[in-house]
Amino acid sequence: MLSARGRKLIETPPNVLLVGFNLWDKNRYDKDSNPTGIINLVTSENKLVFDVLKNKINEEGMFEDMPEEYSQYFGGLQRFNQLVAEFLTERMKTVKPIDAANIVSMNGVTSIVAALVQVICDEGDSILIPTPFYSGFLGDLGVIPRVKACPVHLSSQCGLSRNSWELTVDALEEALVQAKKEGANVRALLLTTPNNPLGCVYSREQLVSYMNFTKRHNLHCIVDEIYMMTVFDETIEHVSALSIEHPPDPERLHVLWGFSKDFAVSGFRSGVVLTESRDVLEALNQMGLFFSQSTLALWLLSKLLSDKDWLDRVYFPTNRVRLRAHYDLMTRFLDSMSIPYVATGTGLYVWCDLSRYMREKTFEEEDRVWKALLKAGVLVAPGVGFMCAEPGWFRIIFSIPNDSLEVAFERMRSCLCELTESECGMFDQVLSVPAVEEDLASAVVSVSVAGQSEGTDESLEDLVLLLKRKIAETDWLEQQTAALNESKSDGHGQ
Known part of the structure; x- marks a missing residue:
């Protein structure tokens, strides 16, 4: 029925961003009618100045002399x-x-x-x-x-x-x-x-x-x-x-x-x-x-x-102020979660690194984090959708109304903390083996020294996060998991 060109169009796998968009479209969040729906932080639309535009478009005379x-x-x-x-x-x-x-x-x-x-x-x-x-x-x-x-x-x-x-x-x-x-x-x-x-x-x-x-x-x-x-x-x-x-x-x-x-x-x-x-x-x-x-x-x-006067005195100043405020909301949230991001002063989004919530730096793990956030009711854009060569990066839109953005933050916080806790469970189990306590102490010392050499003032939480990141970047965890299994076979760790 279709031409070769038409067949190619329908056989081409959809971009992951389109897959997510279609799921959101069937279950859109609305604080009143669908409070458990998905919040869209993928579509790069500015929803912060609709009120300003509506007021302008509704002015008398906007449709006068429209050409036929x-x-x-x-x-x-x-x-x-x-x-x-x-x-x-x-x-x-x-x-x-x-x-x-x-x-x-x-x-x-x-x-x-x-x-x-x-x-x-x-x-x-x-x-x-x-x-x-x-x-x-x-x-x-x-x-x-x-x-x-x-x-x-x-x-x-x-x-x-x-x-x-x-x-x-x-x-x-x-x-x-x-x-x-x-x-x-x-x-x-x-x-x-x-x-x-x-x-x-x-x-x-x-x-x-x-x-x-x-x-x-x-x-x-x-x-x-x-x-x-x-x-x-x-x-x-x-x-x-x-x-x-x-x-x-x-x-x-x-x-x-x-x-x-x-x-x-x-x-x-x-x-x-x-x-x-x-x-x-x-x-x-x-x-x-x-x-x-x-x-x-x-x-x-x-x-x-x-209407240059309206553009210069109303629209663009209002738009800049609101974008700045929402960017600040987004970056404060990311900072509170110790999530790295590219600091900018443009656009409707932030490019951030969620690789700390991945068990390893692979696109399969990036997909796991993306699906976990989607299951939690927040649609974000994974880096693979932007042809990014490094797994773990995501684009997150901030130009949506405050109430929806705050709900998205709470859902993301809960989801990401759960991902961290699930990894910490395995992490703590490995660290409970007496034979590896010395290795842990050595690792803590090396990380602490590294932090001091950079002139940083690490809190305990930051130190733990840094330690986990260092471990994730090496084969230490795999080695100690093997040690745990060996100790169990010897009757230890029961």
């Missing part, structure tokens, strides 16, 4: 594109004013990515993407364009000359060489800044170095800036790719942006691509009919963009 025409066949409503050009020129601090003729708007950045990749790549080509990356890119590239994502694996480990999860040109070069060895035809580099899921922003120097890399290898450089206005830390500056003076290869530079994150209107489905390539613009415009937007949505968004 199709939203677009070739690139979008002219008035809408002009307003977007003016807005992004100001917010991105572009080197020169954005020409509305260089904008193509479609029904969301998902469609923008699919359409752009369709016109710059052939079927079977590859695109470099630093990992961990937004899982939706796999579908954006694979479903329609049939293009492959070629991961550039980053590391959480800090070195003398680099930071945690830092993307370097050396890493890009190595990934490109490896991809070519495997027969891939790499056509582009896809970046996200602020990054999803890491939350980091690329500096001006970093962006220039990445652009030089793509020019050197004749690659397109795609920069997704959909989280541009979610920066809530005043010490952090979002640097747009369009603010770079004299970009190395402007014809192959394509910048993406959408309303979903910055304006908290995911359901409006509206995104844009900005490019100076006339060929790319013409090809994208030919695809406009298949990715058209609602005239009603475009009109309302145009009204929002037109």
